[in-house]
């Protein structure tokens with residue numbers, strides 16, 4: 001009688017090579033250039049794709065197992081959160097503004113990253129990055145889904161969550177991350193990897209996720225903490241992929257260095273502009289604050305960034321061109337941007353408010369050189385207008401930057417009292433910018449950026465033609481519910497009423 | 506190279522003047538008056554008289570600033586495209602050379618109550 005012989009299990013190393021490197025083949029009846037038509041036009045030279053190192057050596061079978069386990073835990077916690085009225089454990093419903101911005105601006109970015117990695121995985125000729133990009137594509141769609149599911153519970157009770165998909169495309173303050181991802185996806189595969197894999201995942205992710213997740217923990221939002229944890233191990237992989245990709249390009253050919261440097265300059269600045277939204281959450285929207293935007297920058301930007309760029313110096317890479325201007329802007333950007341969000345809050349699908357005296361004292365302590373001198377007087381004046389019964393609204397709309405697509409609210413380097421106005425002419429048309437760096441990005445590829453869809457000018461074209469009410473409908477913003485001041489909003493009154501019911505008899 | 510692409514690529518601008526139903530965009534900002542977070546965006550016919558643009562549009566937009574009532578319009582210093590420039594108050598935007606998406610700045614030295 002034959003006894004079945006257990007086949008020897010594959011070693012990890014064997015499994016890795018069977019399930020990744022061995023999946024590749026040399027084409028026999030098609031030319032390689034025809035199979036991978038996007039691999040060379042950006043000018044990046046690769047001599048040996050097998051030099052690509054995958055430090056995680058993760059294979060698809062193991063990947064599915066880990067991810068499935070994480071999903072099970074995640075949905076168990078989300079269910080418990082919903083059943084136990086987790087939303088009433090928040091410090092205050094003002095916190096929800098940070099979440100709404102996240103859902104409208106950042107979660108759609110996860111989905112865009114998914115699409116981008118799926119495409120990039122197809123376009124790279126090497127099997128190492130193909131597999132890594134494929135996994136990241138699946139991670140990113142999972143991030144979009146878990147975030148939307150986690151926040152859907154708040155949508156049952158509060159305003160401003162329902163229209164995020166339309167708002168991603170149409171409302172004005174989300175056009176900064178939207179255009180960031182559109183720009184990356186309209187680039188070749190190598191630039192995409194610098195934009196998302198390196199600039200976003202490696203240089204900036206910590207500045208986005210760490211403070212945001214701690215903010216959630218500090219403010220009692222267990223559902224957000226849960227999606228944060230569920231994404232964390234993926235992010236470690238993404239950061240490693242981004243770093244591996246940049247080192248690979250730099251090692252393959254010295255001609256790649258100046259191209260990579262140009263992309264680092266561009267994508268650092270584009271990412272920094274996206275972080276403007278994060279700075280307002282940290283300094284103004286968390287009822288219980290974690291740290292200031294300045295402190296987060298010092299820890300996660302300055303320290304990590306310096307270590308990274310010291311490491312890359314041996315390849316001839318220097319820190320991004322906008323690094324110095326960014327460091328200076330950190331003391332101003334959250335205030336400049338929050339004042340903007342407040343004065344246009346008839347057009348935001350979240351609430352904002354005039355900071356309390358307490359808030360303002362915290363801000364002066366965290367920004368000793370800038371808040372009292374430049375920004376407190378503006379808030380005090382706005383407070384006075386409010387007290388006089390003539391609350392401040394700015395119906396002037398705004399000039400948008402052709403590159404980052406934000407309203408041009410930022411000031412001159414070295415002069416916080418003067419708005420930074422930059423313009424250029426191309427084929428007889430004027431184009432405006434928020435900064436030297438956004439103008440430089442335009443001037444590298446004007447034929448790309450002339451196409452920018454700018455939310456404010458768009459308001460005066462078809463189908464809106466300057467009608468504010470029609471615009472609100474078009475961006476799925478319910479006037480009097482989703483927008484305006486937090487004081488007196490449904491969110492405020494509902495939260496207070498329900499909490500009272502939950503905590504008294 | 507005006508765009509990195511595999512073949513020739515010509516972009517189509519999304520905010521050409523033809524898309525504004527006979528009007529044009531004008532950007533105006535008041536230097537050192539940052540209560541207003543950004544330059545104002547106006548959308549007006551090119552035949553609009555410069556004086557009307559100021560008196561019927563701009564004046565209302567800047568009202569919330571405590572300096573607004575103190576502006577002496579005949580003494581205001583103007584810039585167009587970041588360069589010194591003098592408007593003809595009775596001429597149209599077009600005759601003033603204020604074309605689509607032109608950017609005007611005005612300065613009121615000595616006035617800076619809220620910031621400056």
Ligand SMILES: [Fe+2]
Pocket residue numbers: 110113139140143231
């Ligand atoms: Fe993600």
Ligand SMILES: [Fe+2]
Pocket residue numbers: 201234235238
């Ligand atoms: Fe990621």
Ligand SMILES: [Zn+2]
Pocket residue numbers: 273401402403404405406433434435438
């Ligand atoms: Zn910009």
